[in-house]
Amino acid sequence: MFDEAERRDPDREREWVMLVDGARHQLDLIHDQCDARGLEVRLLIDFVHVLEYAWGAAWCFFAKTGPAAESWVGETALEILQGRAEQVADALEEHADAAELDGQRRLGVDKAVCYQRAKLPYLGYDIALAEGWPIATGVIEGACRHLVKDRMDITGARWAWPGEAVLRLRTVISNGDFEECWKYHAQREHLRVHAIRYRDSLALAA
Numbered sequence: 001m002f003d004e005a006e007r008r009d010p011d012r013e014r015e016w017v018m019l020v021d022g023a024r025h026q027l028d029l030i031h032d033q034c035d036a037r038g039l040e041v042r043l044l045i046d047f048v049h050v051l052e053y054a055w056g057a058a059w060c061f062f063a064k065t066g067p068a069a070e071s072w073v074g075e076t077a078l079e080i081l082q083g084r085a086e087q088v089a090d091a092l093e094e095h096a097d098a099a100e101l102d103g104q105r106r107l108g109v110d111k112a113v114c115y116q117r118a119k120l121p122y123l124g125y126d127i128a129l130a131e132g133w134p135i136a137t138g139v140i141e142g143a144c145r146h147l148v149k150d151r152m153d154i155t156g157a158r159w160a161w162p163g164e165a166v167l168r169l170r171t172v173i174s175n176g177d178f179e180e181c182w183k184y185h186a187q188r189e190h191l192r193v194h195a196i197r198y199r200d201s202l203a204l205a206a
Contacts, residue, residue, distance in 0.1 A: 056108035083126030
């Protein structure tokens with residue numbers, strides 16, 4: 001992944017932003033690569049993962065069948081998006097203490113608080129939104145589903161890495177570049193099969 005990014009931006013003129021799911025091993029590998037390459041990368045945790053913890057906390061305060069939880073999660077999400085994740089974690093803890101939740105009843109709150117504090121350096125959504133950076137991987141995951149799963153995950157399908165050719169073709173078609181790509185392919189095929197192979201004999205005949 002880093003090799004491909006450097007191929008696309010060899011002079012490092014662009015802002016590098018990476019969306020992650022927050023796994024510790026994943027973050028360690030990314031930091032190791034940044035240190036080895038002398039790179040500075042903006043890391044953001046997919047906001048959907050943060051929302052999952054917010055919902056887990058909501059069930060500690062609200063009934064799952066009531067609409068109040070949805071409103072509360074929406075307000076909490078807006079606070080986090082405004083760069084107030086640390087304040088949200090503090091407020092969650094205070095709210096759970098005031099409600100005298102303990103043990104299993106406050107497990108969702110404790111998980112959300114722990115997660116937000118541990119991932120605080122990667123929750124800079126206020127900056128990301130101001131800069132126009134993505135904060136969730138839905139587009140990427142949707143592309144993977146369309147390109148890979150719709151074709152390769154059907155019943156009875158079998159494929160290995162040589163199947164990359166099919167994925168490349170699906171990508172070209174989805175991007176609307178098939179006609180141009182096919183014209184280029186035909187030109188290269190003609191060059192390889194005919195022009196180069198018979199170049200010397202044609203020169204002698206002349």
